[in-house]
Amino acid sequence: MQKSFIPFLVLLFLSIGLHSQNTIIIGNASGAEGLRIRLNTLSDYISELPAKLDESMIDSIGNFKLKIAINETILAQLQIDIYKGDIFLEPGKTYNITLNPLNYKEEIKESPFLNRKKLEIVFKNQDTNELNQQISRFNGLYDDFLIDNAGSFLRNKTTKAKIDSFQLKSNALFSASKNAYLNNYIKYRIAGLEQSGRVKNTSKLFTSYIRNQTVLYNHVEYMFFFNQFYEKFIFNGKHNLKKDDFSRLINSEKNYISLLDSIGKDSLVKNEVIRELVFLKGMKELFYSNAFNNDNIIDMLKKFSLKTKFKTHKLIAQNLITSFNILRIGTKPPDFNLKSVKDETFSLKSFEGKYTYIGFFTTWCAGCMIENEAITDLYKKHGNTINFVSISADKQQLSLRYFLEKHKYNWVFLHSGNDNELLEKYGVLTYPVFLLLDPQGNIVNYPALKPSEGIENEFNLLLKKEDEIPKE
Numbered sequence: 265m266q267k268s269f270i271p272f273l274v275l276l277f278l279s280i281g282l283h284s285q286n287t288i289i290i291g292n293a294s295g296a297e298g299l300r301i302r303l304n305t306l307s308d309y310i311s312e313l314p315a316k317l318d319e320s321m322i323d324s325i326g327n328f329k330l331k332i333a334i335n336e337t338i339l340a341q342l343q344i345d346i347y348k349g350d351i352f353l354e355p356g357k358t359y360n361i362t363l364n365p366l367n368y369k370e371e372i373k374e375s376p377f378l379n380r381k382k383l384e385i386v387f388k389n390q391d392t393n394e395l396n397q398q399i400s401r402f403n404g405l406y407d408d409f410l411i412d413n414a415g416s417f418l419r420n421k422t423t424k425a426k427i428d429s430f431q432l433k434s435n436a437l438f439s440a441s442k443n444a445y446l447n448n449y450i451k452y453r454i455a456g457l458e459q460s461g462r463v464k465n466t467s468k469l470f471t472s473y474i475r476n477q478t479v480l481y482n483h484v485e486y487m488f489f490f491n492q493f494y495e496k497f498i499f500n501g502k503h504n505l506k507k508d509d510f511s512r513l514i515n516s517e518k519n520y521i522s523l524l525d526s527i528g529k530d531s532l533v534k535n536e537v538i539r540e541l542v543f544l545k546g547m548k549e550l551f552y553s554n555a556f557n558n559d560n561i562i563d564m565l566k567k568f569s570l571k572t573k574f575k576t577h578k579l580i581a582q583n584l585i586t587s588f589n590i591l592r593i594g595t596k597p598p599d600f601n602l603k604s605v606k607d608e609t610f611s612l613k614s615f616e617g618k619y620t621y622i623g624f625f626t627t628w629c630a631g632c633m634i635e636n637e638a639i640t641d642l643y644k645k646h647g648n649t650i651n652f653v654s655i656s657a658d659k660q661q662l663s664l665r666y667f668l669e670k671h672k673y674n675w676v677f678l679h680s681g682n683d684n685e686l687l688e689k690y691g692v693l694t695y696p697v698f699l700l701l702d703p704q705g706n707i708v709n710y711p712a713l714k715p716s717e718g719i720e721n722e723f724n725l726l727l728k729k730e731d732e733i734p735k736e
Contacts (some may be wrong), residue, residue, distance in 0.1 A: 266643060275514075278530075283355075284333040284334055284335040284355065285333065285334065285335070285336045285355040285356035286301045286331055286332070286333055286356065286359075287331070287332055287334055287353050287354065287355060287356060287357055288329065288330070288331050288358040288359070289303065289328075289330040289351070289353075289358075289359045289361065290327075290328075290329050290358065290359070290360050291327070291328055291329075291330075291359075291360070291361040291362060291363060292325075292326045292361075292362050292363070293322050293326050293328065293344060293363040293365075293379075293422045294326045294362075294363075295321045295323055295326070295365045295366060295367065295368055296326060296344050296345075296363070296366075297323070297324050297325065297370050298322065298324070298328050299321075299322050299345060300319055300320070300321055300322070300342045301319065301320055301321075301322055301328050301330070301343065301344050301366060302316055302318075302319040302342070302344075302685070303316070303317040303318045303319065303332065303341070303342060303343075304316055304317060304338045304340065304341045304343055304348075305317055305338055305339065305341065305527075306603050307579075307583045308481065308482075308576075308579065308580045308583055309481070309482075309484070309487035309488070309490075309491065309542070309545050310487075310491075310545050310548065310580050310583075310584065310683060311548065311580060311583035311584045311586070311587045312587070313494060313583040313584075313586060313587045314688075317330075317332045317340060318330045318331060318332050320733065322344070324490070330669070331353065332353070334353060334355050335355055335393060336355065336482060337352060337353065337354045337355070337445040337482075338352070338353055338482055339351075339352055339353075339484045340352075340353050341593040342363070342383055342385065343383070344363070344368060344500070345368050345682070345684055347366060347368070347381050347382065347383045347711070348382065348383055349382055349383030349384065349385045350385075351365070351385055351396060352395050352396050352399060352445070354445075359389075360387070360388040361384070361386060361387055361388065362385075362386045362388065363383050363384065363385060363474055364383075364384035364385075364386060366381060366383070369659060370659075395443055395445060395446060398438065398441065398443070398446050399446060399449060401437075402434065402437075402438065402446075402449070402450055404436060405430075405433070405437070405548055406453060408458075413426060415459065416461075417461060418597070423461075423463070423535055424458075424461075424463040424464075427454065427457050427458055427463055428459055430454070430457070431454050431581075432670075434450050434454070435450075436635045438450060441528050445483065448480060448483055448485065448486060449483070449484075451473075451485075452473065452483070452485035452486045452488070452489045453485050455469065455472070455473045455489045456470075456485075456488065456489050456492065459492060459493065462536075463526050463623070464591065466493075466532070469493060470493070470532055472488070473489060473493075474493065474532075474538065474725070475535075476736075479537055479538070479541065481576055483597055486681045487603060487626060490541070491545065492543050494532075494545055496549060497527075497530075497532070497533075497542055497545075497546065498527060498542070498543070498545070498546030498549060498550065499549070501530040501532065501533070502503065502529070502530045502531075502532075503526050503527045503528075503529045503530045504526075504529065505523075505526050505527070507555075508675050509526070509551070510523075510555075510556065511556070513526075514550065514556045514557060514560050514561060514564070514683075515532050515557045515560060518560045518563055518564055518567075519564075520543070520564040520565075520567055520568050522530065523543065523564075524539060524540070524543050525564075527539065527542065527543065527546070537574065538579050540572060540574060541577065541580075543568075543570075544565075544577065544581060544584065546578050546700065547561055547584060548584060549563070551584075551588055551677075557590065558592075561584055561588075562588055565581045565584055565585050566581075566585065568572055568581050569581035569582055569585075590689075590708065591690065591691060591710050592707065593707050593708065593709065593710070594706055595704055595706060595707055596612070596705055596707070597612065597690065597701070597707055597710070598686065598689040598690065599611055599612050599613075599697065600612065600686055602655065602678040602679060602680065602681060602686075603661075603678065603681065604676065604677060604678055604679075605661065605664055605665045605668060605677065605679070610653075610676065610678055612705050613705065614697075615651040615701070615705070616703060616704060616705045617703050618649060618650055618651050618703055619649070619650045619651070619700065619701065619703060619708070619723070619726055619727075620650070620651040620652075620700070620701040620704060620705075621642075621650055621651065621652050621653070621698065621699075621700055621701075621712070621719070621723075622653045622654075622655065622698065622699040622700075622701070623635065623639070623653070623654050623655070623696050623697070623698045623699075624655050624657055624680075624687070624690065624692045624695060624696060624698075624699075625654055625655070625656060625657070625662050625696040626656065626657050626658050626695050627656065627658050627664060627666075627694050628658070629695045629696065631695070631696060632695055632696045634715050634716060635696050635715050635716060636654070636671070636673065638714075638715030639652060639654070639673075639675065639715050641672065641713055641715075642719070642720060642723070643673075643675050645720075645721055646720075646727075647674075647675065649727055650723060650727075651675075651676070652675035653675065653676045653677075653678065654673075654675065654676070654677050654678070655677075655678045655679070655680055656677065656678065656679050656680060657680045657687060657695065658679070658680075659682060660682075661679040661681075664677060664679050696714065697711050698711060698712040698713070698714055699711070699712055700712035700718070700719070700722070703730075707725070709722070
């Protein structure tokens, strides 16, 4: 595993302490026999860095078992192939579930990531007081409310009376609930309605839902509301920071302390915990704004992570750094161990020593066929100085074998091994997509130009520079 992915395993909110308890999922997934099932979550709701909790092979009759140790309720996702389904997990509980059958082996002739089916989870224990059942029931009421009032929301004419009525109805239906997660789920869903319906101003929303409230770092609805409430606050808050101030503090001084102090002048972030969390969210927004030095932002986060007194904030900062460096120019991409049709195993290290041009494709993609023909010419010209690697995302390796028997291409072809986790790590949403690495295995460009878009010009420039470097 690449160093940059180590925090993938540092589950921010699953610290194994004295109060953690084993939570078990026992299930059956008909049609997925022999496939892998994963249990995933988000490391935190600021960086949104994915984290794998557990995984298991589904046996020959469709059964599987997953186990994790947690100390508070979390939202997780079950995943088979590209299909995902949400599940709320409470400490110390055992869940007996069935996943409604899907045709997992179907070869979808389009990017499956853009047309993803959901895993439908059926709980064998039909206890209506169970958290997943309660949240499903509330979500049904919530969806009905949105449908009934869609026109009002679109015209920004949703009345306070309608939202108050929905809140009273929800409170009445779930009045017996002693589940804090469920109660906060309902509370912050309604907070979101009040915000989007503009029935409360910023000050009232802050007083009702943030000031003097415990920060629920691992609660999906609290954090969704928090992120919406402080959206672009670092740019628009009442802190008198101008664009030139951001440029000075980030691009020149790398001064996170002054930036924190400056945004703290706004009454909405006087609280130290809130201010730091808003700062972390702001660093993410600044990083992706393309207006500031990203290396400096990463450096500021490193310094912040060493100084903050809040462990959770330290881990969020580390997760942000990790997420920023995924597929970033100058970093190493996620490693792999993939097989060719000759059963040879290749990793990224196999290609070090030369520039490497990697393409993700499928045998049914018409655009991929055009690019493969163009690679034929590139390989003839540059095959001695550049590695050419094509990774097939077809469901079956047999499809790749038949394809190569027909086309007789000479460069390296690998099969993804039906591992959609790899495709997700590389952000492959469509085909073909290309990646260019330097001889040390670091990213030169991602996504790189396609052969038809003139990648050869970049090859020539890189190889010329390589020739100009004095040999020892």
